[in-house]
Amino acid sequence: MKINHILSAVIGLTTTVSATGPRPEVVSHLDGLKDIPSFGLGTWLSAKDKVADAVKYALKHGYNHIDAALIYGNEKQVGKGIAAAKVHRKDIWVTSKLWNADHRREKVHSAIRETIADLGVEYLDLYLMHWPVAFVPGKGTRLVRRTGILTTWRAMEDAVRQNLTRHIGISNFARADVEELLREAEIRLYAHEFETHPYLQQQEFVDYHRRAGIKVIAYSPLANTNPTYDGHKPVGPILEDLFWENLAKEKGCSVPQAVLAWGLQRGTVVIPKSVHATYIKENLGALDVDFSEGEMAQIGATDKKTRFNDPGKEWGLELFADLDDPTRLWDDELNEL
Numbered sequence: 001m002k003i004n005h006i007l008s009a010v011i012g013l014t015t016t017v018s019a020t021g022p023r024p025e026v027v028s029h030l031d032g033l034k035d036i037p038s039f040g041l042g043t044w045l046s047a048k049d050k051v052a053d054a055v056k057y058a059l060k061h062g063y064n065h066i067d068a069a070l071i072y073g074n075e076k077q078v079g080k081g082i083a084a085a086k087v088h089r090k091d092i093w094v095t096s097k098l099w100n101a102d103h104r105r106e107k108v109h110s111a112i113r114e115t116i117a118d119l120g121v122e123y124l125d126l127y128l129m130h131w132p133v134a135f136v137p138g139k140g141t142r143l144v145r146r147t148g149i150l151t152t153w154r155a156m157e158d159a160v161r162q163n164l165t166r167h168i169g170i171s172n173f174a175r176a177d178v179e180e181l182l183r184e185a186e187i188r189l190y191a192h193e194f195e196t197h198p199y200l201q202q203q204e205f206v207d208y209h210r211r212a213g214i215k216v217i218a219y220s221p222l223a224n225t226n227p228t229y230d231g232h233k234p235v236g237p238i239l240e241d242l243f244w245e246n247l248a249k250e251k252g253c254s255v256p257q258a259v260l261a262w263g264l265q266r267g268t269v270v271i272p273k274s275v276h277a278t279y280i281k282e283n284l285g286a287l288d289v290d291f292s293e294g295e296m297a298q299i300g301a302t303d304k305k306t307r308f309n310d311p312g313k314e315w316g317l318e319l320f321a322d323l324d325d326p327t328r329l330w331d332d333e334l335n336e337l
């Protein structure tokens with residue numbers, strides 16, 4: 001029996017236990033990979049004229065997971081790459097994200113439909129609330145007074161019921177926000193995508209998700225290699241970090257492969273972005289690198305607790321409040337994003 005048939009068979013029979021008691025679990029009927037693949041291709045800042053080729057190349061050379069978002073402004077081109085790769089829909093995993101200006105119920109539905117049409121994929125495997133932040137539609141980054149995460153989550157739950165996405169999840173949430181959703185969600189929170197890499201390890205937060213049964217998707221897995229992070233914090237490039245250069249040499253791999261291998265070995269899903277075939281191929285080599293317990297402990301000791309992606313100051317709110325390196329709204333020196 002195929003997995004989707006097994007899943008359909010349990011609708012209404014399984015339950016999730018929440019603070020308010022057990023609720024029936026809604027499970028998607030859509031066909032697809034059972035779990036999110038541990039390695040994916042990121043597409044933030046991937047130029048429109050390059051991303052289709054990058055996606056096609058990745059899908060033809062061992063990748064089966066693409067991380068997209070409406071706000072990246074390139075989903076049509078990502079969709080062209082997916083189509084050009086000529087893979088079966090059910091054999092790939094496609095994630096996209098709901099932008100902050102689309103948190104209202106009716107906007108959630110139009111946004112996900114737009115994303116699905118642009119990506120040309122019929123349905124998503126995972127739809128994430130991009131930030132726990134709501135903007136007034138059409139008013140730039142003007143904040144909605146009450147964020148109303150739960151109202152938005154309910155609309156995302158409807159998207160699962162309507163077979164628009166197989167799973168739903170979140171991105172960039174503080175722990176208190178995750179806990180609110182865990183208490184209230186009717187459909188299981190499948191994954192949380194947040195910044196984590198050797199310079200912002202957040203091991204406790206990663207472990208917390210493992211205990212709660214929520215997959216962690218590590219974004220910016222190559223730390224400050226994303227050029228948009230240049231010079232924002234007084235930290236040298238990870239690709240030129242002597243510790244990583246030596247470790248990679250010992251393992252007989254490149255620094256990006258070693259860094260990504262660490263992300264995989266700690267149980268996070270990694271989604272490095274590249275528009276270069278050589279890097280796309282090289283990065284997948286991380287799957288062949290293993291660290292000993294001692295090496296994992298050594299890497300653990302190099303955490304710099306440094307966050308590179310923090311638009312909190314620009315938006316005028318404190319993000320990541322209960323996590324390492326939160327937004328410091330009034331601290332000009334440390335937070336010049």
Ligand SMILES: NC(=O)c1ccc[n+]([C@@H]2O[C@H](COP(=O)([O-])OP(=O)(O)OC[C@H]3O[C@@H](n4cnc5c(N)ncnc54)[C@H](OP(=O)(O)O)[C@@H]3O)[C@@H](O)[C@H]2O)c1
Pocket residue numbers: 041042043044045067068130171172193194218219220221222223225226227256257271272273274275276278279280282283309
């Ligand atoms: N949910 C969120 O809020 C959020 C936020 C940030 C990122 N993300 C997702 O996570 C993905 C990855 O994060 P990211 O793009 O910030 O950073 P990243 O993947 O850690 O780093 C990307 C940068 O590394 C370069 N690179 C990749 N492989 C390399 C290699 N083997 N050698 C040398 N350079 C290499 C890329 O170059 P080229 O591109 O020039 O090839 C690019 O400049 C994003 O693309 C996006 O899908 C999500």
